Each structure stands twice: as C-alpha cells, then as structure tokens.
Amino acid sequence: MKFTIEELLSRLPLPANAKWKDGVWDLEPFEKKGVRLVFFAPRGTDHQTAHDEDEFYFIARGSGEIVIGDDRLNCTAGDVFFVDAGVDHRFENFSDDFATWAIFF
Numbered sequence: 580m581k582f583t584i585e586e587l588l589s590r591l592p593l594p595a596n597a598k599w600k601d602g603v604w605d606l607e608p609f610e611k612k613g614v615r616l617v618f619f620a621p622r623g624t625d626h627q628t629a630h631d632e633d634e635f636y637f638i639a640r641g642s643g644e645i646v647i648g649d650d651r652l653n654c655t656a657g658d659v660f661f662v663d664a665g666v667d668h669r670f671e672n673f674s675d676d677f678a679t680w681a682i683f684f
Contacts, residue, residue: 582608584639584678587618598626613684620678625670632683636660639680643673 592602601623609616615632636645642655647668654660654670662668670677 580609582616582618584618588620588678591620592622615683617681617683618678619681621670621673622675625673627669629665629667630662630683631664633664634662634681634683636662637680637682639678641674641677643677644671645669646671 587606587608590606592599592604593606595602604621605617605619607615607617619636636654636659638654638656638658638660640656642653645652645654645660645668647660647662648666651671652660670679
C-alpha cells in the first residue's frame with residue numbers, strides 16, 4: 580500500500596462543513612486496529628481542537644508553527660511532534676505548501 584502527497588492533495592479540499600467553512604483539508608487513507616493515518620494540508624486557518632487520541636505529526640512539506648497547549652514551536656519539513664490526547668493544538672503561520680502526516684493511536 581502506498582500513499583503519496585500529490586495524490587492526496589489532488590483529492591482536497593473535501594466539501595465544507597460547519598467547522599471548516601472553506602473546505603475540509605484532511606483525509607484518512609488508512610486505519611487498522613485503532614491506528615489511523617491522516618494527511619492534513621490546511622489552507623487559511625487551522626480550526627483543529629483537542630482529539631481523544633494521542634498523535635504524532637510528521638511535517639512533510641512547508642513550514643509554520645505548531646501550538647501545543649501553551650507552547651509555540653517552529654516546524655518545518657522533517658520535524659516530528661507528539662500531542663497528548665485532550666491537549667489543544669493547531670498550526671499557525673504556515674506556508675502555502677504546508678502538509679503533514681498524522682498518526683492517531
């Protein structure tokens with residue numbers, strides 16, 4: 580099984596909803612035994628809120644900042660971040676080409 584950034588980007592955005600008024604910018608291409616792979620390429624504003632699962636973010640392209648609780652950290656392609664379940668977090672000041680993989684567990 581192979582997933583590419585280009586193929587997933589070609590499927591975004593998904594239709595808008597109440598939370599993501601400019602379209603939904605994430606896809607979940609894989610799930611197995613409680614582990615989910617998510618591709619997230621926000622545009623405009625990241626409207627994320629805390630999740631019920633722990634997660635890792637693997638920054639795939641671009642740069643920006645990740646806010647995790649009270650911490651604000653620079654992020655760029657190649658960086659990895661862990662976010663505990665229930666902790667508020669979001670990306671800010673990200674580049675137009677920003678994209679990240681997330682693994683929820």
